[in-house]
Amino acid sequence: MIIWLGMLMTTFCHAQVDKVAVDKSKRRLYLMQNGEIIREFRVALGKQPVGHKQQEGDKRTPEGLYTLGFVLENSQFYRSIHIDYPNPTDIAQAKQNNVEPGGNIKIHGLKNGETLPSDYIQSFDWTDGCIALSNPDMDEFLSLVNEGTPIEIHP
Numbered sequence: 001m002i003i004w005l006g007m008l009m010t011t012f013c014h015a016q017v018d019k020v021a022v023d024k025s026k027r028r029l030y031l032m033q034n035g036e037i038i039r040e041f042r043v044a045l046g047k048q049p050v051g052h053k054q055q056e057g058d059k060r061t062p063e064g065l066y067t068l069g070f071v072l073e074n075s076q077f078y079r080s081i082h083i084d085y086p087n088p089t090d091i092a093q094a095k096q097n098n099v100e101p102g103g104n105i106k107i108h109g110l111k112n113g114e115t116l117p118s119d120y121i122q123s124f125d126w127t128d129g130c131i132a133l134s135n136p137d138m139d140e141f142l143s144l145v146n147e148g149t150p151i152e153i154h155p
Contacts, residue, residue: 024154044126
């Protein structure tokens, strides 16, 4: 009975988050329910955080409306969830500029094997365009969101 109740509560928590919002200028990720913030996390961004991702290798974090996809438990980072960048608009813009849009954008934890404290690592932008959380925050994030949740990334 207790296990069933725990599963019910976990399912209920998942159902609460209907949108993820990222404010790049504040380095914050928000979990939203009916337009209200229910949880806030500190994030690190791509090494060139200002502006929308234009092409592969530009070290920028995309801006716009996307969807969270599959979770990866085994990669070079502590857990991750895929963001469906590039979307059709990104692809069209890259084609118009005769460049590759890039991809493989995720929300993830720290790099595996990182020995520096997460507070230090998260105090600067260090990814190639992804959104990074501390490992404990990544665990909490993944416990509260589902595949298919919309994510809106603001400048």
